[in-house]
Amino acid sequence: MAPVTAPAAATARLLPVADNRHCLAWATGHARRRPGLLAAALGAMVVTAAMGLAAPLATGEIVQALVERRGRGAAVGPVIGLALAVLVGALAARTAGRLSARLVLPAVAELREDVLAAAVALPVDVAEAGGSGDLISRVCNDVDQITEAAQESLADFTSAALAVCAAFIGLAALDWRFLLAALPAVPIQLWTLRWYLRSSRPVYAAGRIAEGRRTESLLGTFAALPTVRALRLGPARRAAAARSSLDAVSYEIQATRLATRFYGRLNGAELIGLGTILATAAVLIHDGGTTVGAATSAALFFVGLFNPINTVLGVFDDLQQAGAGIARLLGVRDHEAVPVPVPVPRSDRAAAAADSSLIIDEVSFRYGPPGTQEAVSGISIDVAPGRHVAVVGVSGSGKSTLAGLAAGLYTPGSGSVTIGGAPVAGRVALIAQQPHLFAGTVADNLRLAAPEADDARISAVLATTGALSWVSALPQGTETLIGAGGHPLTGGQAQHLALARLLLLDPPFVILDEATAEGGSDAARSLDEAARAATRDRGALIIAHRLSQVVAAAQIVVLADGRVVERGTHDELLAADGHYAHLWLAWSRHRS
C-alpha cells in the first residue's frame, strides 16, 4: 500500500478542521436533543430485527411437526405466525426508515446552514483560504457523505447488535466452555479495529481534501466557460479536472484497500475462534463432556456471528467516514473568530480623535503566515465625517487590502480600525473592486442591503444614482433576473447597482474600491454621478485609478509596497513632484 502522503497542495492553507472530541460532542448533543425520536427509531429497528428471527422459529415448528408425523394442517399455524411477523417486520422497517430520516436529515441540513452562515461571517481571508472549492465541497460533498453514512450505520448497527446478543446468549446456554473458546477471537478483533481506525483516518481526511481540490478545479472551469472557449483551454481544463478527479478516486480506492484488509484480518480472527471451538469440541466429545449435537450447534452459532460482528465493526468505518466530513463542517462552524482586539489607541492622535471619525491607526496585515511579506505596513489614515480621503498607488501597492481592513473584512495583524473608539462593524460599507451580481432580480440584489425596502424606495435610489433609465429599459425592469444565467449586464452596470445599493444601506462611512473603474462611456459618466450621490454627506475612503475621481478629495494618500509614501491635497502633491505627480502626468497626458 502506498503511504498516505499529503499532496503538496494539501499543505496549502485550508479552512479549519475540528477535532474528534468536538465531533463526538456534536453528535451526542443532537441525539440528546431528540431523545424520543432516537428511542422510537431504535425501537423500530429492534422490532424489525426481532421479527427477522421468526423465520427460523417457524421452520423449526414445521420440521418438528414433520418429525411428529402430524397432518398437513400442522403447517398452517407456523405459516400464519410467520405471516404476522413478516407484516409487523415490514411495518417496523418502514417506520424505522422514516424515523431515522427524521433524525438525520434535518440535523445535517441544519449543520450545512450553520456552516454557511459561519463562513460568510469569517474574516474574508480565512473564508477564502482554501478557495471557494474548499467551502463549497464541505457544504455539498461532505454533507452527502455524512447523510449516507449516518442513515446506513444506524439501522445496520441495531440489527447486527441484536443478532450478536442473541447468538452469544445461545452460545453460553449450550455450554459456557464454548463461550470461553470463542474468546481468543475478541482481542484480535479489537486490535484489528484499532489498527484500522488509526490507519484509515488520515486516508479519509486526505480523501475529503482531494475532493475539495476536485471541486475547486471543476468550479474554476464551470465559472469561466467563456474564457475557456475563447482561449481554447477546453483540453487543458479537462486534463486538470481529470487529474483532480482521479486523485480523489485514488483515495477512495486506497480506503477500500484498507477496509478489505480490515475485513481480511477479521476473517483471520473468525478462523482462530472457530478453530478453537472445533478443537474444544473435539476434546470435549472425546472426553464425553458434550454431545455431538451441542458441539454442532455451538459451532454454527459462532458461524452465524460472523456477519453481524463484521457489520457492527463496519459501522465504525461508516462513523470514521462521517467523522471526516463532520470535522470539516464543524471546523468552519465553530471557528473561533479572531477576537477583535479591544482597540487601544496607540498614539495620542487616535486618542485625541475620539469623536466619530474613522481612524485607521498603524494598521499592518499579511495574508500569509507570520514571516511572509506584509500586504500593508503601519498605515494610519483619519477620515472625518463627511470628508473624502482618496487612496492611490500602482496596482499591488495594498490599496484593496487597506479597503478590506477599513471595512472590517480582515482583522489587522497589528493596529486598529475604529470609529469613536469602537469597532467599525455596521457603520462602514464597502463597494468591492469586483462587482458581483447575485442570481435573482435587480430588486433582490438591491434588497440585500435593506431587506425591508419597498418598491418605491428601490426606484428612488435607482433614480438618485441615475440608474433608473437603463434599469427600466431591461425586459422586466427591476424584476429582471440578473446574475448567473440571467440577463447579462456590463461591468459598469453592475457597479452602478452597487452604488445604488449603498444608498439603500445609508452608512455614515463608505469605502469605494475602484467603484467606477468598469466600462468607460455612457455608463461611466453616470457612474461618476452615482459615486457622487453615494458619497455625498458621508465620510469616504475612495480608491481610484481614474484620477479625476480623487482631485477633489480633502486628502490624497499615496501607497507604495504597502506603505504610505505621500499624503496631501492634489495641489500639494503635484508641487512635491513625487509618486502622485508621476501618476497624474500619465493620467492627464491624453485627457487634456
Add this chain to the structure above:
Amino acid sequence: MACLLYSSHQLGESLVPVVVGAAIAAAADGGPARTAPWLAVLAADFALLSLSFRFGARASQRAKQYAAHEVRMLVVDRAVRPGGGVEPPPGALLTLAGSDAARIGAFAGICASGLAAAVALVVATALLMWFSPVLGAVVLVCVTVLLLAISKASDRLRAGYRGEQQGSADAATLAEDIVRGLRVLRGIGAERAAADAYTAASRSALNAAARTARMESSLAGLRTLATGTYLMVIAGVGGWLALGGRLSLGHLVSALGLAQFLTGSLQTLFGLGPARARAIASAERVLELVRAPVGVIEPQVPGLEAPDGRDASNVSDVSDVFDASDADLQFRAAVGRSGTALDFTVQPGRITGLVVDDTRAAADVPALLAREYDPVRGEVRLGGRALRDYDLDTLRSTVLVALHDAALFPGTVRDNLGAHGSADAARTATADQVISTLSEGWDTVLSEGTRSVSGGQRQRLALARALAARPAVLVLHDPTTAVDSATEAVIADNLRRYRENQTTLIVTTSPTLLSRCDRVVFCDSRGAVDSTHDELVASLDAYRAVVVR
C-alpha cells in the same frame, strides 16, 4: 470479475457450515486428531472466501469510482465544448459532476454484488427444482413476481430522486453564488440576508430529500415484506408437500436452509431497484446537459446542427496553420440591445482602437468575434469569409479574444500563462512585476475564488496570457481598467512594440491605449468614423466626451 469473486465469496461462506459439520463428525468418529485435517480445510476455505471478498470488493469499488469519474468527465466535456450553449450555473454543473455522477457510479458498483446474488438465486432455485419440481416452480413464480413488483415500485421513486437532486443543485448554486460574492456581501453587511436565503434553499432541498426518504422507507418495508413472503411461500408449500409425504424430511430441511441463506441475496437484488432508480434519475439529468443544443455551430463535429438549423456541410477545410496575417476583419453586424448595425474594418498589420459609446454594444463586439454567439443580423468576415464558416478551433487560434472579465484558473502562474515564450509577453503586460512580488514567483499557486492577486494584478496576468499565444489577430477588451495610470502607460507602449505589424483590435475608451493605436474607429448612433485618436480628439466632441473623463 467482481461478480465472479463475489460468487466465489458466497460459495466459500456456504461451505463453512459444511466443513464444520464434517470436522465435528470426524471428531465424533476418531477423536481430536482426526479433526486436524478438517481444520486445514477450514483454513483453506477461509482463505478462499476472504481473498475473493477482498478482491471482489476492490473490483466493485473501482467499477464504482471509475464509472463516476467517466460521468464526471462527460459533464466536463460538455461544459467546455467550443460551441457553448451550457445553461446551468456553475453550482448546478458541480452537482451534476459531483453527486449525480456519484449516484450513477454507485449503481455500477453494486451491479457486481447484484449479479452474484442473482447467480446464487438461480443456483438455489435449480436445487429446489431438483428437490421438488412443484416447490421450485412455485418459488420461481413467486420470486419473479416479487422482483417485478419491487422494480415497479422503485421506478416510482425516480421522479422523487430527480426532485431531490434538483433541490441540492439549487442549494449548491446559491452557496457558490454567495461564496463568490462574499466580499460584496461583507462590504454591505448582508451576511445575514445571504445566510437566510441559503437556509431557505437548504430547507427546500431538505424537504425534497425527506420526501424521497419517506418513499424509500416504504420501499424498505415492501422489501422486508417481499423477503418474508418468499420465506413464507417456501415454508408453507414445502411444509404442505412434506406433511403430505411428497417431500422428504432431509429435502425440506435443505430447502428451508437454502431459503434462509438466500434472503441476503434477495435483499441485495431488491436493493438494486432503488439504486437503479437513483442512477436513472441522475443519468437523465446528465443527459439533459449533454444533449443540450450548442450555442453556435461547431463545424468540426460532423452531423451536428446548430439551433438555427444550419448544418456544417459548407464549412471549408481550413488547416490549423491558416495564415491570417494579411486578412482583414470586416465587422458588419447588429449589436447592443437596440440591434444597431456596427460597420467597421480592422486592417491587417495594424493596431486598431474601437470606441463604442454604448457599453452594451461594445461588449457584443468581442463576444461576436469569439463566437460566443452569432450575430442576429449581418456577418463578421475574416479575409472575406464569414466567421461561422471557419472551424471553431482554427478561428479561435487565429483570432484570439481576450475577454474583459477573463478568469485565471486554479493552478500555478506558469500553468495559467502557458509555458512557451511567455517571459516576453509577461514583460509586455508588466506581469513580470506582479510575478516578482508573488511569494513563489512563477510557481505561486493561484486558487479559485481566492483573491490571492488584486484586480489590477489579475488583469496584467490575463493580458500576458493572451499575448503569449501570439495569435495572428488579437482582440483585447478593456484590458487595463483596473490598472493604475502609470502602469497603463507602460503597458500601452509595450503593447505597441509587441504587436508591431500584427493585426490587433483593442475595444476600449482609455485615451492612454487609444493614443498608441494606428487607427481608431469611433461608433455612435450616427455611425462609424475611422480616423486616429489625435484627430478624433481634435474634431469630435462626442468622442472627447467618451474617452476624456
